[in-house]
Amino acid sequence: MSFLGFGRPQQSSAEKIAAVEAEMRLLTEMANRLTKTCQKKCVPNDYREAELNKGESVCLDRCAAKFFDVHMKISEQLQQESQNRGGGSGLGF
Amino acid sequence: MSFLGFGRPQQSSAEKIAAVEAEMRLLTEMANRLTKTCQKKCVPNDYREAELNKGESVCLDRCAAKFFDVHMKISEQLQQESQNRGGGSGLGF
Amino acid sequence: MSFLGFGRPQQSSAEKIAAVEAEMRLLTEMANRLTKTCQKKCVPNDYREAELNKGESVCLDRCAAKFFDVHMKISEQLQQESQNRGGGSGLGF
Amino acid sequence: MEGLTQAETRELEQRMQKRQVKEFFGLFSNLVDHCFMSCIDDFTSKSLTTRESGCVSRCVQKHMALSQRLSERFQEHNAQMQQQQQQQLQSQLR
């Protein structure tokens, strides 16, 4: 039940641990990018208040929803592209 | 005598080495951030001269002093926050 | 036949593998920087077309050529500097 | 963590702890960078001004609030994704 196929049978210990680690790293990375990106989009840099105001909060929620959509969309587009070319990541290098 | 508690008794070899390594990594990381940040704040990007002029040098020294202060201040604020909440990093993820 | 001296005699297995790995990491890093930098210089962020137009393509080729030149130039300058000082990377930290 | 033995779970936890320390320092450095860049603009003296100091403090609080909020959205999203994957699997097994 995993993005990276964790749970496939007959993996060695090291492989299973590496797979779980890779998935957690991926999720953390995605969470960090989400924070950085939506902060830039929704919260001005002058910090006149310490609390999120209503507008900022709503903006963050929508930004997060759009971020997940874009993530999914690009992921699908790359898979599509990669199938069309018959393999390869499509990311160039 | 260390930020990360290096020097505590009864650590294994591997733990001691890992602690020293982590501390050095932390210091290097901080040094790199300091350079990047104060370069942006004090030195214009047109590079008409090869030497630092007086104004830039003074700005860099003050920028470094403020950087250490902000570092310390935020570190204390996070510790405070973390104690108020009873644990956790307070950084969200 | 290598930037990092891979191919020197009498290296252990681990050393040889580490050297090849380091060189590949270096090349990948350089390729990623090249992409990021020349994208910023040559391709506007509005994405009205999906294809590279003629002007963008020519700009990318020239940008790449200049990037390799700057890379080489700075590498030589640092070596020069380091010899003048009698060792040290010249990068400060 | 279905599929891992106890020893594997222990090994994984140790690695995760190391990763979390590294992760924490990365986030901390980003926070210092961001609040410094946003709040510090006066280099006529080497002491923080009252304005700068207040700005940094609010920057940290606001950052914690926003990363808390986004973390909740992220966890909701992941839970939803997992549910969808499970339903897909079950419909395939039928």
Added chain:
Amino acid sequence: MEGLTQAETRELEQRMQKRQVKEFFGLFSNLVDHCFMSCIDDFTSKSLTTRESGCVSRCVQKHMALSQRLSERFQEHNAQMQQQQQQQLQSQLR
């Protein structure tokens, strides 16, 4: 890969594979970041607008075209560098 035994080559390939997975996720994250920052500007709703959606799709296609092109230039450059090094070595050995 002159100079490596078969076992070393296998070990190296395994490490390279791991590195490529990591590398791929890094590039993917950068692409998501870049296209999101470039294309998404409307936060009056939580669904992507038609304009945003089209922009993201073109952004990905253009990014693939440009990284393909730069990759070719990069490989040409490396081939040239290697040739120069070999010529230098040969003239030193003479």
Added chain:
Amino acid sequence: MEGLTQAETRELEQRMQKRQVKEFFGLFSNLVDHCFMSCIDDFTSKSLTTRESGCVSRCVQKHMALSQRLSERFQEHNAQMQQQQQQQLQSQLR
């Protein structure tokens, strides 16, 4: 390095060397990026102009001067921090 045996010190030194190589390449890449972004703006030809070439050279020199200066401030700061920690420890032990 009080508290480490000779073997541990050797192991640590080897790791540090590896780290320094990695570190150096990171700083080098950052320098290339920064000076390229700051100095290169003419894409009507594929050769560096005299102006660009001079700008890159000054950019490198200035960067070295500034990172040297900040490195000194950083070391002073660390020495001061260590002294404070030692004094604190001694007053606690009294």
